[in-house]
Amino acid sequence: MKCRRCRQEAEVALPSHTTGFCRECFFLYFRRQIERAIKKHGMFGPQDKILVALSGGKDSLALMYELADQGYDVTGLHVYLGIGRSSEQARHLVESFCAKHGFKLMIADMPAEGLAIPEVKECISRPICSVCGKIKRHYFNRIALEHGFTALATGHNLDDEVARLFANTLRWDAAYLSDQGPTLSEDSGFARKVKPLYRLTEFETAAYSFLRGIDYGVDPCPYSSGASFTSHKALWETLEEKSPGSKIHFYDGFLKSGRKAFQSLERESGVELSPCGECGSPTSGEICGVCLVRRRVQARRQNQSETEIEP
Ligand code: SF4
Ligand code: ZN
Numbered sequence: 001m002k003c004r005r006c007r008q009e010a011e012v013a014l015p016s017h018t019t020g021f022c023r024e025c026f027f028l029y030f031r032r033q034i035e036r037a038i039k040k041h042g043m044f045g046p047q048d049k050i051l052v053a054l055s056g057g058k059d060s061l062a063l064m065y066e067l068a069d070q071g072y073d074v075t076g077l078h079v080y081l082g083i084g085r086s087s088e089q090a091r092h093l094v095e096s097f098c099a100k101h102g103f104k105l106m107i108a109d110m111p112a113e114g115l116a117i118p119e120v121k122e123c124i125s126r127p128i129c130s131v132c133g134k135i136k137r138h139y140f141n142r143i144a145l146e147h148g149f150t151a152l153a154t155g156h157n158l159d160d161e162v163a164r165l166f167a168n169t170l171r172w173d174a175a176y177l178s179d180q181g182p183t184l185s186e187d188s189g190f191a192r193k194v195k196p197l198y199r200l201t202e203f204e205t206a207a208y209s210f211l212r213g214i215d216y217g218v219d220p221c222p223y224s225s226g227a228s229f230t231s232h233k234a235l236w237e238t239l240e241e242k243s244p245g246s247k248i249h250f251y252d253g254f255l256k257s258g259r260k261a262f263q264s265l266e267r268e269s270g271v272e273l274s275p276c277g278e279c280g281s282p283t284s285g286e287i288c289g290v291c292l293v294r295r296r297v298q299a300r301r302q303n304q305s306e307t308e309i310e311p
Helices: 023-040 058-069 084-101 117-123 128-146 158-170 174-178 202-212 228-242 246-268 289-309
Strands: 012-014 019-021 049-053 073-080 104-109 151-153
Touching: 012 202, 019 023, 023 058, 023 202, 049 058, 049 128, 058 073, 058 084, 058 202, 073 084, 073 128, 084 104, 104 128, 117 128, 117 289, 128 151, 128 289, 158 174, 158 202, 158 228, 158 246, 174 246, 228 246
Parallel strands: 049 073, 049 151, 073 104
Antiparallel strands: 012 019
């Protein structure tokens, strides 16, 4: 296969575009997709201070590399979850990556915050991933606001976004559907959230990271098995193979025609938010969900230590 742009030998084949690129033209294609996303959805400009959520996976590291390469003012934020080997590996990858390229990095340490995920798991009846996701989003938002960042960028790619949209659609979950998109504007208590990789597939971010020599995390989290997103992604892979371009058409179509309807539905049933009595984050109750989880962890520790000193 020849490169679509320069006609040299292609190194990356892109089935969704029924085309391929040589290495340099692929980098250019990757950059153009991000530039297009930033511009079309008013994500940020050169004056913005951007906090990039770094998990240690290919997407977030590729995003950080590319935004820095485009000259944006970026700082990485890694939320260390305390999940044994997988968290150690993720933290190590992020720290080495940032040190190698001279990127600024902040670490939010969940065990030090009283929220080590294995402990949290013992205190809740819900699936751990929903609570873990909530904790990560809570710290991304809090740190972005406390440190004056004007945008919070995450490495969600097209496959992530399509799988999430599909799951929300299967449940016709108006609250989540109204809140899904490449840019969520800042609001009182919430930082602006952006997803510059939303036009690029998982395969494309993996190819980019590989060709750039980025060392990214491959060990899956021990709690990740059975997540419904994994089966939804497999389903969309089949659809994409049969009909290239299905993913981006589904997602773009939602942004163009569906999202506004769900947003107006949600505005009608708007929930009042006020600052959490413990951490100040916006919540519909007196104490936010994350502070409530922390209280449960503390109560469990207390119970355990009392049991231990009983004769
Ligand atoms: Fe957290 Fe679940 Fe992801 Fe593990 S798989 S890091 S528990 S959200
Ligand atoms: Zn709180």
